[in-house]
Amino acid sequence: VQRFSLTDSLGESTKYLTLGDRIRMTVSHLEKLTGDTSGTLPKKSDLVLYVADYPMEQIRPLAIARSSEDSSLSVLTFELIRTEETMKDWKMFYTMPRDYTHMVKFSVGMKDGSAVAENEGHEIEVVFIRKGIYRFALAGLLFIIISLFILARRSSIIKDNCLLPTQQKPFSLAKTQLAWWTGIIISCYIFIWAVTGARVPITESTLALLSIGITTSVGAKVIDVSQEKKHRPQASPSSGFIIDILSDDNGVSIHRFQMVVWNLVMGVGFVISMAINYAMPEFDNTLLALMGVSNGAYLGLKIPENPKHSGMGEGKQQPPAPVVAPPPPVEAPPPPPPAPQTPPPPPADG
Structure with a gap:
């Protein structure tokens, strides 16, 4: 791997990588990875991205092309995506010691690991957790x-x-x-x-x-x-x-x-x-x-x-029905006092 260029999700150049960004690497004699002596570039399906010497099996190059500067150089573009398919590949990087960023070495190789392009010590800052x-x-x-x-x-x-x-x-x-x-x-x-x-x-x-x-x-x-x-x-x-x-x-x-x-x-x-x-x-x-x-x-x-009869609040036993005392007996009113008797009139004189 000769050199790298980094772009964010909007296509702007960046000095570090986050998920969703793209990395473009220039590799010399890429065809040697497959052992092809005819000079034919490998198929995109045969190559995977290597991150910290770990093969990201589901991250394949988006494009492979010959460099316009030198025919022995090939330019590969990868996108750092985290989908259902790539979740397993990224898992190890999120269970590492909890630094927000890591200096990581990138490379490209065969998906079966039989050949990997050498990285001459180039490391790139990758932001896994945005502080x-x-x-x-x-x-x-x-x-x-x-x-x-x-x-x-x-x-x-x-x-x-x-x-x-x-x-x-x-x-x-x-x-x-x-x-x-x-x-x-x-x-x-x-x-x-x-x-x-x-x-x-x-x-x-x-x-x-x-x-x-x-x-x-x-x-x-x-x-x-x-x-x-x-x-x-x-x-x-x-x-x-x-x-x-x-x-x-x-x-x-x-x-x-x-x-x-x-x-x-x-x-x-x-x-x-x-x-x-x-x-x-x-x-x-x-x-x-x-x-x-x-x-x-x-x-x-x-x-x-739910009971069939009267209910009550959760966690409470039904309180007993209040006992209502019978009303006191009604006493009959006392009889009225007897009317005073009027004495009979005296007898009339003869």
Whole structure:
């Protein structure tokens, strides 16, 4: 490799590379990589980009051409892209020690690694994490979290539908789960895009987790609508966020508890995986199936939660009906005093 030229995504020259930029390298006697003595240039499909001596198997040259200055020189153009196909190739560079930039050696070679063009010590600065935007993105995430918290407290976005005032409505477990995964997925995607400059693909696991949350929320709504004639526990004033989402008619219930725990575990794992790899996580299918079973158990056991008679707030036993004392007996009014007797008139004289 004789020399390099770098251009950004807009075609302007740059002194360092980020994802989306292009690198143009000039290589002497490129045909020797294939062992072709006829002077024919290799096919683009036979060559891959080498970054730090690591073959980027899915990054092929965009163009190969002879140099106009010297027929023994060939010019190759590569684009540093991070797509679903190239995600595996870039993973190792995002799990390296957390420097924002790295000095990296670039080269070109056969995709099977049988021959690689020598790089005479040329290293290029590559910005894997944009420092200024990284801090701005962290501040933005903090703002989103605080905003969601305030919205959840002051609105009905994660509360059950009932006739109570907004501040008294109990919190809904199904809506909370949907808001949990929506917030995590959107925040992680925007963070990765802002920090790396690459719009990473949405993985199947991400889609599955959001689908589970939506399906559970819809199922819970259907159950509640079908039992509108019953006095549902959700129609009673809130007992606090934790009590509301963990409790049914009889107090804290195991099917709600296990659902909350699994969502916490998966959510924390999702964020940690994103922070390590700067990519949307991919979970094992068995783990996703376990999440589905957990949510299915919640929906199945939610059906008998609502009592047939009078209901009460979640996590509270029904208070006994107040005993109404019988009214005191009404006493008959005392009889009126006897009328004074008028003495008879004296007898008349003869």
